[in-house]
Amino acid sequence: MTEATTIVGSNLLVKIDQLFACNVGNSIALPQIVVVRDQSSGTSSVLEGLTGLPFPRDSGLCTRFATQITFRRSTEAYITISIIPAKNSSSQDRERLQGWTKSGLKSLDAATFAGLMAEVAKVIGIGATTEQCQKTFSNDQHFSVIDVPGIFKRTTHGLTTKEDIAMVNNMVHEYMSNPRSVMLTFVPCNVDIATQEILERAEDVDPERIRTLGFFAKEHPWNTLEKEKVGIELLRSRLQEVLEDLIRREFPNVKGEMNQMLRKLEQDLKALEPKRQSQTEQSQYLMDIALGFQKITSLAIHSDYSRSNLLEKGSQLRLATEAVTGGQKFADTMALYGYSYTFKLDSKALNEVFANAITSNISDELNEEIDQGDDAGSFTADNSKATPCRLNIDHLDVQDVVYPNTDVLLPSEMDIMACLKKEYEESRGFELGTFDASLLGVTMKQQAADWRDLALGHISDIIVLVHNFIFGVLEHLTPNHRVYDGIKSRLIDDMINKYQKAMLHTKFVFRQECLRSQLEQCAISNRELGVVVKLSDVVQNNPLSNENHTVLQVHDILQSYCKVARKRFVDCVRMQVADTLLVAGSDTPLTFLEDIVGEDSVVKRRRQYLEKD
Structure with missing residues (x-):
């Protein structure tokens, strides 16, 4: 990939991440890479190698919300963690969740990351809410991936309920149904592929397999695969190329939908009559009527x-x-x-x-x-x-x-x-x-x-x-x-x-x-x-x-x-x-x-x- 192409792709990636931060993704389908799998598929180690972050192995943490990991280039290295509220959040919950943030972190060890994940889980509860972890380093290529909770069938006493099962199923389906999502589908090598429900769901929403990337985790006879398809670094480069191509292809459509949405919002604002929250606005409103x-x-x-x-x-x-x-x-x-x-x-x-x-x-x-x-x-x-x-x-x-x-x-x-x-x-x-x-x-x-x-x-x-x-x-x-x-x-x-x-x-x-x-x-x-x-x-x-x-x-x-x-x-x-x-x-x-x-x-x-x- 040429330097000019990388710069263009990085700029578009920054814009897409800014749209995610503004909750535009709740209204418009945005290009994204989504990690989907059944529960206990061995994704923590892969994500740790892919992002450099020590993902906790506690199933009670990562299965409670989606986690978006974003890498950006910057002259100064820092890590910021914030919460993106779900689109159906009340105004009170939205204000509370957006008010929680951790910034100025230089690094994350396993204990600190696990503690932050536990704190986020306590603030969020269980819901279709995203934790955003933004890691900015001067030598990083721009990259973003969303880890969605794994689907599960059985409840865990004291941790999950049947309502949680239904909630996670709906959350996973919403992410996978996004026509601009590339699904990174994790499958353990020690199970029968035909029994993996996540593959069946991926085929339902992407029957032509245009948006589906398969990944085999855990033990595998690596010598039977081609070398360009083995290893974390190659996976990361491949995902970055896929994401940049996806964003470059879909960005004009996203821009068009945003303009249409803005016009609709402006029309709705006009239908609400002039703003009259302050005393000056109220006086002007009455004067206009008069x-x-x-x-x-x-x-x-x-x-x-x-x-x-x-x-x-x-x-x-x-x-x-x-x-x-x-x-x-x-x-x-x-x-x-x-x-x-x-x-x-x-x-x-x-x-x-x-x-x-x-x-x-x-x-x-x-x-x-x-x-x-x-x-x-x-x-x-x-x-x-x-x-x-x-x-x-x-x-x-x-x-x-x-x-x-x-x-x-x-x-x-x-x-x-x-x-x-x-x-x-x-x-x-x-x-x-x-x-x-x-x-x-x-x-x-x-x-x-x-x-x-x-x-x-x-x-x-x-x-x-x-x-x-x-x-x-x-x-x-x-x-x-x-x-x-x-x-x-x-x-x-x-x-x-x-x-x-x-x-x-x-x-x-x-x-x-x-x-x-x-x-x-x-x-x-x-x-x-x-x-x-x-x-x-x-x-x-x-x-x-x-x-x-x-x-x-x-x-x-x-x-x-x-x-x-x-x-x-x-x-x-x-x-x-x-x-x-x-x-x-x-x-x-x-x-x-x-x-x-x-x-x-x-x-x-x-x-x-x-x-x-």
């Missing part, structure tokens, strides 16, 4: 769904679209179901009816219609056609906050004129040809009785929409359930408070609208209906001659006001509550993560000042 949430939220509010795979896939997370669609449905529902009674003709048509009357009194037909008020019921709608005030299914987190789903009826077909007359008759006083202003407030409140249910139902739907969006995005950004649950538990109380604030403001808007319904000192301008005069002007300039005419005037004013008030109420609910408090405002539930990544107020003002300059 920034990701803010980005997706901004895209959702501005309807820029194409820039987010999450928003493209999930239509329910398209926040702006869902909010606008819900608001429009709320407006349509208010227009269709917002009144307790259906209004009669509009103001212009009513005036025409009144102007065409033959006398100053209202026409007989209209009088008959109004006079039915004697038999009219109270202001309670009775209609079988109804719609729910809610559209979205409640989220479990907000069930105690949102408004219960109730049915709202279509405006009643009962005659509103008759009902207005009844209300007028039950509330009039000593006015002469006029009516009390409070009548309009009462009738408006009764006519808009369902506005509160519809408004609270709409805001409840927006709350569910926002809540589902927040935790849908968080779940996407935080696949780790433990982290997700932790963030949710910290945020839920603040979110509930903001949801409750939105519900309270909705009730406030409704109360404000009810106060406006008094109509006093108010002038209502509407492009469709024209200008509706103040109530004071109606009372002062239009003295009415009979109660039917008064009821007609109440109807006219009420109809004009209701249309404008309804649109104003819908706009207030949508802008002041849904948009400002829940979706697009500066202090909505969607801004909860600004406390984590948001700038301090002083820094924020300073930045705005500098950017303005």
